[in-house]
Amino acid sequence: MATAGSEIASHSVTHSNLSIATATSYTNELSASQSQLKAWTGQSISSFAFPYGLYNKNVANQAKKYYAACRGVESGLNSKDNLNVYDIKVENITSSTTDAQIADWLAQAKATNTWLVLVYHSVDVTDSMGVGEYNITPAQFDSQLSAIKSSGITVLTMQQALTEIKSQL
Numbered sequence: 001m002a003t004a005g006s007e008i009a010s011h012s013v014t015h016s017n018l019s020i021a022t023a024t025s026y027t028n029e030l031s032a033s034q035s036q037l038k039a040w041t042g043q044s045i046s047s048f049a050f051p052y053g054l055y056n057k058n059v060a061n062q063a064k065k066y067y068a069a070c071r072g073v074e075s076g077l078n079s080k081d082n083l084n085v086y087d088i089k090v091e092n093i094t095s096s097t098t099d100a101q102i103a104d105w106l107a108q109a110k111a112t113n114t115w116l117v118l119v120y121h122s123v124d125v126t127d128s129m130g131v132g133e134y135n136i137t138p139a140q141f142d143s144q145l146s147a148i149k150s151s152g153i154t155v156l157t158m159q160q161a162l163t164e165i166k167s168q169l
Helices: 023-041 057-063 099-112 138-151 158-167
Strands: 047-049 069-075 088-092
Touching: 023 047, 023 057, 047 158, 069 158, 099 138
Parallel strands: 047 069, 069 088
Antiparallel strands: none
8 A cells, every 4th residue: 555655644652542541552553553564554644543542632742743633523624723732533434424524524625625534444334343333335436435536636645635734834
């Protein structure tokens, strides 16, 4: 994926709740994940997704030492007027997300000139990952990608979008 142009982001080593971890533990989760991903991909790893969307002020402050941006799981659109690069808003895709919902989010983002981040947790025919609600099938994924393509909205990696939005600040 990295060699094909996909941006790889960090998500911790053990996927634990960082908001209740010790300082030593969350520091290791942030740094070791970044280091290992860089070793595997050869890419700089500049963004982080908090496991379960859970973090606190101390974790967020430590994340700033390693990453240019972080995202949680809070719903919303991002603009230059409300951007917090350490709490990027998203729309989580679930098994019940419809193409119409995605089309609505895309239309709203286009109309308001805002940044929409879609989060896919799992695309799996059998749901072997055991994520239930957060799993979609390949057919759903294909259909949703078609909705995105037909919207005419430019798709960017997190780093590309951050570079563009920061230039507007």
